[in-house]
Amino acid sequence: MNIKDIARLSGVGVSTVSRVVNNHPDVKKETREHVLNIIKEYNYIPNSSARVLKQISTKNIGILIKGIFNPFLSEMVSIISKKIQFEGYTMLLQHTEVEEDDIESTLRFIKERKLQGVICLGGKFNDIQEDTFKHIDVPIILTSINLPVAMNNKQHVSIIDINNEEAAYKAVNYLIEKGHKDISIMICDEKEAASLERYKGYCRALEESNIPFDKENVLKGHYLMEKAYEETIKLLQNKKPTAIFAVSDSMAIGVAKAITDSGLQIGQDISIVGFDGMDIAQYYTPTITTVKQPREEMAKLSADLLFEQLNGNKQSISILLDADLIEGNSCIEI
Amino acid sequence: MNIKDIARLSGVGVSTVSRVVNNHPDVKKETREHVLNIIKEYNYIPNSSARVLKQISTKNIGILIKGIFNPFLSEMVSIISKKIQFEGYTMLLQHTEVEEDDIESTLRFIKERKLQGVICLGGKFNDIQEDTFKHIDVPIILTSINLPVAMNNKQHVSIIDINNEEAAYKAVNYLIEKGHKDISIMICDEKEAASLERYKGYCRALEESNIPFDKENVLKGHYLMEKAYEETIKLLQNKKPTAIFAVSDSMAIGVAKAITDSGLQIGQDISIVGFDGMDIAQYYTPTITTVKQPREEMAKLSADLLFEQLNGNKQSISILLDADLIEGNSCIEI
Numbered sequence: 001m002n003i004k005d006i007a008r009l010s011g012v013g014v015s016t017v018s019r020v021v022n023n024h025p026d027v028k029k030e031t032r033e034h035v036l037n038i039i040k041e042y043n044y045i046p047n048s049s050a051r052v053l054k055q056i057s058t059k060n061i062g063i064l065i066k067g068i069f070n071p072f073l074s075e076m077v078s079i080i081s082k083k084i085q086f087e088g089y090t091m092l093l094q095h096t097e098v099e100e101d102d103i104e105s106t107l108r109f110i111k112e113r114k115l116q117g118v119i120c121l122g123g124k125f126n127d128i129q130e131d132t133f134k135h136i137d138v139p140i141i142l143t144s145i146n147l148p149v150a151m152n153n154k155q156h157v158s159i160i161d162i163n164n165e166e167a168a169y170k171a172v173n174y175l176i177e178k179g180h181k182d183i184s185i186m187i188c189d190e191k192e193a194a195s196l197e198r199y200k201g202y203c204r205a206l207e208e209s210n211i212p213f214d215k216e217n218v219l220k221g222h223y224l225m226e227k228a229y230e231e232t233i234k235l236l237q238n239k240k241p242t243a244i245f246a247v248s249d250s251m252a253i254g255v256a257k258a259i260t261d262s263g264l265q266i267g268q269d270i271s272i273v274g275f276d277g278m279d280i281a282q283y284y285t286p287t288i289t290t291v292k293q294p295r296e297e298m299a300k301l302s303a304d305l306l307f308e309q310l311n312g313n314k315q316s317i318s319i320l321l322d323a324d325l326i327e328g329n330s331c332i333e334i
Numbered sequence: 335m336n337i338k339d340i341a342r343l344s345g346v347g348v349s350t351v352s353r354v355v356n357n358h359p360d361v362k363k364e365t366r367e368h369v370l371n372i373i374k375e376y377n378y379i380p381n382s383s384a385r386v387l388k389q390i391s392t393k394n395i396g397i398l399i400k401g402i403f404n405p406f407l408s409e410m411v412s413i414i415s416k417k418i419q420f421e422g423y424t425m426l427l428q429h430t431e432v433e434e435d436d437i438e439s440t441l442r443f444i445k446e447r448k449l450q451g452v453i454c455l456g457g458k459f460n461d462i463q464e465d466t467f468k469h470i471d472v473p474i475i476l477t478s479i480n481l482p483v484a485m486n487n488k489q490h491v492s493i494i495d496i497n498n499e500e501a502a503y504k505a506v507n508y509l510i511e512k513g514h515k516d517i518s519i520m521i522c523d524e525k526e527a528a529s530l531e532r533y534k535g536y537c538r539a540l541e542e543s544n545i546p547f548d549k550e551n552v553l554k555g556h557y558l559m560e561k562a563y564e565e566t567i568k569l570l571q572n573k574k575p576t577a578i579f580a581v582s583d584s585m586a587i588g589v590a591k592a593i594t595d596s597g598l599q600i601g602q603d604i605s606i607v608g609f610d611g612m613d614i615a616q617y618y619t620p621t622i623t624t625v626k627q628p629r630e631e632m633a634k635l636s637a638d639l640l641f642e643q644l645n646g647n648k649q650s651i652s653i654l655l656d657a658d659l660i661e662g663n664s665c666i667e668i
Contacts, residue, residue, distance in 0.1 A: 057359070077429065078431075093427045094425075095427060097412075225613045225617050226613065229617065253614065253617050257617040283559050283563065283590075285591060285594045
């Protein structure tokens with residue numbers, strides 16, 4: 001796939017494609033959009049830029065963060081940025097909105113900023129194909145990103161994550177072992193990848209203990225305190241589960257407040273387990289039992305791996321870290 | 335001040351200065367540092383770059399955020415980024431660490447990325463001089479940044495903030511009106527600008543009501559939940575104030591937990607007022623009374639002002655917005 005192919009597929013001249021990829025203003029809006037769509041569809045990276053990546057030492061490392069105000073992810077940036085500075089590189093930070101295509105954003109980020117490496121924090125990369133990053137010869141680290149398939153090592157793509165399914169499975173089993181059978185789950189929505197994996201772990205735990213699945217027990221809190229609060233209030237008007245497992249700590253706080261505001265007692269009436277291990281779980285009253293993600297370790301590993309690969313010392317790898325359950329005072333035996 | 339002056343002051347040749355400002359690798363580390371120090375000292379912006387700023391329409395808008403994992407600031411980025419995208423510009427996000435010089439970072443950011451405008455979220459700009467930004471002809475918006483002096487309008491610098499001193503004064507007066515006289519304050523440290531202003535408001539409120547100042551009542555929580563918790567635990571081993579005013583909501587949560595863990599009741603034994611109006615104040619049990627900063631309005635105003643200035647429609651201005659006290663259940667009358 002070269003610039004001539006894109007020109008042919010777009011039905012425009014090579015010079016027009018060149019103007020589009022170089023962000024030259026002298027192209028009609030419709031033409032630009034059309035060409036960009038073709039470029040996107042074929043994952044085309046201009047050859048000249050691909051060559052440039054090899055030649056120039058820009059010392060630019062990109063961090064692409066999904067949702068800038070995700071406290072879970074943004075805490076990791078600080079650790080990574082220190083390592084980047086220490087190595088004498090410059091960190092470029094960009095964030096992508098929920099609705100943006102993360103694969104496309106990563107490709108564009110690398111090309112436009114001539115990055116020598118990129119760490120993506122969060123986001124959806126499910127559509128990665130065998131050859132998505134084949135024109136990219138800089139290391140890509142996907143951190144806290146759930147991928148359904150093992151990556152082809154030739155693609156310079158490494159993955160640092162926890163095993164979300166397993167961690168959720170353990171959290172729900174913890175509740176089952178305490179005698180809980182009517183367990184609600186507060187997920188993000190049907191689409192978000194990490195939330196989906198945690199939901200699978202919940203389903204597996206119920207199934208293995210022969211606890212029937214009740215679809216009324218599945219709530220969608222969109223990772224928001226407020227939404228989780230509202231959904232829990234609604235649920236409690238219809239039924240009273242003995243436990244609620246929220247797949248993020250912010251949602252667990254919303255759940256906790258809804259329980260209190262419904263005149264019920266956390267633990268005594270309804271047990272809560274959260275996910276992430278954020279500070280607030282520890283400083284809420286009562287403290288919230290939560291699945292602690294090893295944020296610091298994930299951040300350090302990501303940065304170390306990136307520089308080891310930049311120095312040619314390491315192959316791409318996938319690492320799934322353990323996430324431990326931290327017991328608070330939000331769960332009781334029944 | 336031109337490149338020859340810098341060369342003379344540094345005791346090196348013009349070509350060496352040129353290599354330093356263009357980030358050329360072929361300069362000794364010590365020389366580079368020495369030249370950079372001179373450049374910094376004299377706030378030198380290479381003339382050629384200054385001219386470039388006027389000529390090229392990069393469509394790059396920079397956001398410089400102090401402390402990426404500051405939830406108060408990062409929430410605003412989302413609103414600002416939508417406006418930037420809507421206007422057809424690209425947002426470049428950089429963050430600065432606590433110890434970095436914010437004025438220098440802003441100057442470097444504008445120059446290196448050929449920004450057409452920049453919004454700084456948080457940070458310390460106290461050392462701004464009459465001519466700090468005189469070579470910069472793109473709009474600079476300082477949002478949530480406390481400045482002791484009004485800016486010279488010729489400098490294209492606008493300020494969007496709340497009146498921190500006044501907001502804190504009102505919060506402490508609220509406690510005094512409820513009969514409190516022994517009021518502790520949890521500040522960040524002696525240096526952080528917003529925290530300092532809020533501390534001044536606290537002192538003024540006490541003074542006006544003839545309440546003697548007790549230095550044991552001043553605690554430093556560094557804007558951290560954990561630190562605020564530890565400091566409050568320590569305080570309560572020596573004395574029991576009837577109220578604690580924390581100049582951030584994260585610190586208010588740390589204070590709240592310390593009160594509970596000391597066997598005391600929030601409100602009943604010790605009242606709490608926070609600052610910021612974060613979600614957690616509303617979802618804590620009990621809800622925490624807090625000074626709500628108009629985050630959304632601050633973000634929108636910053637973005638609107640930037641584009642009005644880019645379109646040549648508006649002068650630089652300073653706007654101090656009101657911050658309202660939102661009553662929770664963490665304060666009682668005594």
